[in-house]
Amino acid sequence: xxxxxxxxxxxxxxxxxxxxxxxxxxxxxxxxxxxxxxxxxxxxxxxxxxxxxxxxxxxxxxxxxxxxxxxxxxxxxxxxxxxxxxxxxxxxxxxxxxxxxxxxxxxxxxxxxxxxxxxxxxxxxxxxxxxxxxxxxxxxxxxxxxxxxxxxxxxxxxxxxxxxxxxxxxxxxxxxxxxxxxxxxxxxxxxxxxxxxxxxxxxxxxxxxxxxxxxxxxxxxxxxxxxxxxxxxxxxxxxxxxxxxxxxxxxxxxxxxxxxxxxxxxxxx
Amino acid sequence: xxxxxxxxxxxxxxxxxxxxxxxxxxxxxxxxxxxxxxxxxxxxxxxxxxxxxxxxxxxxxxxxxxxxxxxxxxxxxxxxxxxxxxxxxxxxxxxxxxxxxxxxxxxxxxxxxxxxxxxxxxxxxxxxxxxxxxxxxxxxxxxxxxxxxxxxxxxxxxxxxxxxxxxxxxxxxxxxxxxxxxxxxxxxxxxxxxxxxxxxxxxxxxxxxxxxxxxxxxxxxxxxxxxxxxxxxxxxxxxx
Numbered sequence: 001x002x003x004x005x006x007x008x009x010x011x012x013x014x015x016x017x018x019x020x021x022x023x024x025x026x027x028x029x030x031x032x033x034x035x036x037x038x039x040x041x042x043x044x045x046x047x048x049x050x051x052x053x054x055x056x057x058x059x060x061x062x063x064x065x066x067x068x069x070x071x072x073x074x075x076x077x078x079x080x081x082x083x084x085x086x087x088x089x090x091x092x093x094x095x096x097x098x099x100x101x102x103x104x105x106x107x108x109x110x111x112x113x114x115x116x117x118x119x120x121x122x123x124x125x126x127x128x129x130x131x132x133x134x135x136x137x138x139x140x141x142x143x144x145x146x147x148x149x150x151x152x153x154x155x156x157x158x159x160x161x162x163x164x165x166x167x168x169x170x171x172x173x174x175x176x177x178x179x180x181x182x183x184x185x186x187x188x189x190x191x192x193x194x195x196x197x198x199x200x201x202x203x204x205x206x207x208x209x210x211x212x213x214x215x216x217x218x219x220x221x222x223x224x225x226x227x228x229x230x231x232x233x234x235x236x237x238x239x240x241x242x243x244x245x246x247x248x249x250x251x252x253x254x255x256x257x258x259x260x261x262x263x264x265x266x267x268x269x
Numbered sequence: 270x271x272x273x274x275x276x277x278x279x280x281x282x283x284x285x286x287x288x289x290x291x292x293x294x295x296x297x298x299x300x301x302x303x304x305x306x307x308x309x310x311x312x313x314x315x316x317x318x319x320x321x322x323x324x325x326x327x328x329x330x331x332x333x334x335x336x337x338x339x340x341x342x343x344x345x346x347x348x349x350x351x352x353x354x355x356x357x358x359x360x361x362x363x364x365x366x367x368x369x370x371x372x373x374x375x376x377x378x379x380x381x382x383x384x385x386x387x388x389x390x391x392x393x394x395x396x397x398x399x400x401x402x403x404x405x406x407x408x409x410x411x412x413x414x415x416x417x418x419x420x421x422x423x424x425x426x427x428x429x430x431x432x433x434x435x436x437x438x439x440x441x442x443x444x445x446x447x448x449x450x451x452x453x454x455x456x457x458x459x460x461x462x463x464x465x466x467x468x469x470x471x472x473x474x475x476x477x478x479x480x481x482x483x484x485x486x487x488x489x490x491x492x493x494x495x496x497x498x499x500x501x502x503x504x505x506x507x508x509x
Contacts, residue, residue, distance in 0.1 A: 051360070130347075138343040145318050145337045146357040146413070153360055 030251070034229045040151045041159050041225065054157040062123055062158075062220070063165035067172070070118040074173035075180045077114050078106060082184035090189040098189075099196035100203045102181035107208050108268070111174035113260055116219045119166065120252040124227040127158055128248035131231025132241040140232070150232070159224040166220025167213045174212070207267070215263045219256050226252045271296045271449030272317060272335075272417050277326035279312055286312050287323070288473035296331075296416070299443055299450040301464035301481070303495065305504060308470040310453040311340070314419045317451070333416030336448075340421045342402040344394040344409070351377050351390035354409045364413070380408035383445065384438055400431035407438055411446060418442060420452040424459045436462040457496070460484070469495060471504050 008014055044050070086098045131154055134140050143150045178200065185191040227248040234244035272294045279287040286309040294300045302310045315321040317328055318337045344353050354377045358364050368376065381387055384404040394402055403423060410418060420439060424432040436459055443450050443463075452463055460467055461481045469477035469484070469491055476491045477484065487493040494502030 049362075134345075137341065137346075138339045139345055141315075141320050142337075142339060142343040142345070142409075143356075144320060145335070146361065146409075147334070147363075148357065148360040 030229075030247075033233055034226060034251075037151060037155060037229045037232070038159075038225050040149075041155045044152050044156045045160060049152060049156070050160060051153065051157055054153070055160055058157045058161035059165050061126075062119070062161045062224075063169055066119055066122045067169065069122055070115050070169055071173055071176050073118045074106075074111055074114045074177045077110055078102070078177040078180040079184045081105065081110070082181040083188045086185035086189040086191055090191055095189070095191050096195055096199050097202075098185050098191055099182070099198065099200035102185070102196075103178050103200040103204050104208070106177040106181065107174050107204060107212055109260070109264075111177050112170045112212055112216045112219060113256065115166070115170050115173045115216070116223065116256045117253070119162075119169070119220070120223055120227075120249055120256070123162075124223045124252045125245050125249050127224060127227040128231040129241055129245045131228055132234035132244040133231075135232060135234045135244075136237055136240055154232070155225070155228045158228055159221050162220030162222075162224035163217050164220075166223075167216040170212060170216035170219075211263060211267045215260065218259050218263075222255050222259060223252045226255055271298075271331045272451065273327075273329040274313070274317070275327040275329070277313070277316060277328065278324045279309070279316060279321065280324050285473050287316070289326075290470075290473070290475055291326075292468055292475070292478070294417075294449040294451060296449050297443060297447045298465045299439070299452060299463050301460045301467045302451060302453045302470065303455065303460060303467060303484075304470035306455075309473050310470055311421050313470075314421050314451065314453055317417075318419055331416055334413045335417045335419065336410035336413065336415035337419040338403070338406050338410050338421065338423055340423075340425060342394070342399075342406040344402055344406055346394050349391050349393050350381070350386075350397075350405050353394070353405060354380055354412055356409065357413050361413075376412060377408075380412055381405075383411070383442075384408045385434075398431075400427055400434060403427070403431075403435055404438060407442065411442060414446070415448055417449045417451075418446070420450065420454075422453055422455065424454065424456050429458075432456065432458060433462070439463045476503075 082098075082102055085101060086095075089095055089098050089101070131140075134154075140150050140154075143153060182193055182196045185196055186193060230244045230248035230251065234240045236243075274293075275291045277287050277290045278285065290313070292300065302313060304310055312321065314337060316323050317330070318335045345356065348356065351374075355373045358368055358373050358376065377390060378387075381390070384407045386401060386404055386408070389397065389401070389405075394405070397405065423439065424435050427435060439450065439452065440463055442448070450463075452459060454460060464481050467477070467479060467481055467484050468475050471491065477489055484492045485496060487496050490503045493499070494504055
């Protein structure tokens with residue numbers, strides 16, 4: 001019986017299934033840790049136990065420092081899309097709808113998701129590596145020994161700043177995206193600004209703006225929460241910091257795409 | 270009694286790192302914990318200050334704070350020296366509104382003077398030497414007037430003169446605060462200059478308990494091997 005069990009443990013079937021279960025267990029464990037941290041953060045936010053000095057610093061880091069890159073990425077995406085769309089639509093006689101299409105695309109989707117990707121690369125990775133370094137250099141242990149809750153001190157200002165700054169970034173990025181689209185359409189297909197801007201109001205509703213803002217609040221909070229959580233649970237030395245940062249970026253990317261999909265299903269199906 | 274540990278057990282995965290350990294440290298007393306690397310010395314400190322939960326056993330500390338000085342100082346590298354020292358006064362729930370900024374500034378000055386550092390309030394940890402970082406971490410640890418101070422290898426990685434300076438400050442802090450102190454160390458000079466008593470750990474158990482003089486007398490195979498730094502003896506390094 002013992003040798004049969006030993007043989008079974010060496011088999012490919014066992015290795016595949018045990019590997020799958022291990023991955024599933026790790027995934028659920030990670031999800032559990034992120035949820036638990038999120039629960040504690042929102043408890044602190046509801047109790048208004050917020051370090052306002054740190055919050056201002058994090059808002060500056062989250063919003064102001066990332067703005068040039070975020071705007072560039074959204075602007076360039078808009079150029080790419082407008083240059084593909086405008087010429088074809090004008091050729092097919094749909095020039096009057098270029099503004100509408102670009103605006104809906106940017107306000108509903110591109111502005112938020114592309115800003116999200118830019119923020120993950122710049123701020124999410126920086127938060128994860130910062131907190132992971134604090135973990136492996138015992139700074140988080142020092143915070144605990146000094147009887148300060150690291151969740152309150154590290155997580156709350158970062159997550160709240162994400163929730164405050166992300167909608168502002170998305171609004172500015174969307175405006176830049178729509179304007180860049182107008183200029184691109186004009187240059188690539190000769191479409192007039194008046195035709196572009198007249199059509200953009202045909203299908204844009206307050207609901208679109210509301211959903212975009214709500215979505216960006218979720219994006220900002222999720223990116224910061226995921227990044228903080230992976231940094232917080234980092235293990236080992238420099239390798240652990242690198243792994244935590246990579247995982248934070250990957251999980252953040254996947255999380256905001258899932259959130260975006262859920263928003264699309266909930267509001268636009 | 271300030272710190273009392275009874276029948277403490279801690280296991281990591283399958284390895285029992287702390288195996289039924291008991292000891293006491295009185296106020297104004299310094300206990301040195303010595304042993305091989307990986308013998309569970311730092312784990313004891315983490316259990317006492319609450320960073321780890323024991324599997325079983327009791328840790329009783331008299332009311333008040335337990336401070337810890339970390340092996341690599343663990344200063345907050347994004348904060349300057351003054352903000353590091355004032356961290357608990359500004360961020361801890363029960364202390365947050367207790368002091369005005371002027372009082373906090375005075376406390377920072379007072380603690381920095383106690384560890385022999387002045388005029389470095391605005392410097393960041395990366396601008397300080399290892400010895401200075403250690404002293405700043407002492408100042409940060411004692412800012413809440415703790416009843417117990419735990420030192421995790423306070424002199425490791427320092428030159429002999431800086432080590433002597435740190436040892437002097439350990440003694441000075443004990444005299445100033447009357448705190449119960451536990452010093453985890455490998456260094457003989459730290460043991461002889463700071464400790465009133467010594468316990469030696471091997472395989473998670475206490476294999477020697479006595480004064481530094483008794484340890485230096487090498488009356489047991491364990492103390493003989495440790496003091497002479499011999500490879501021959503009852504304590505075997507795990508090489509696998």
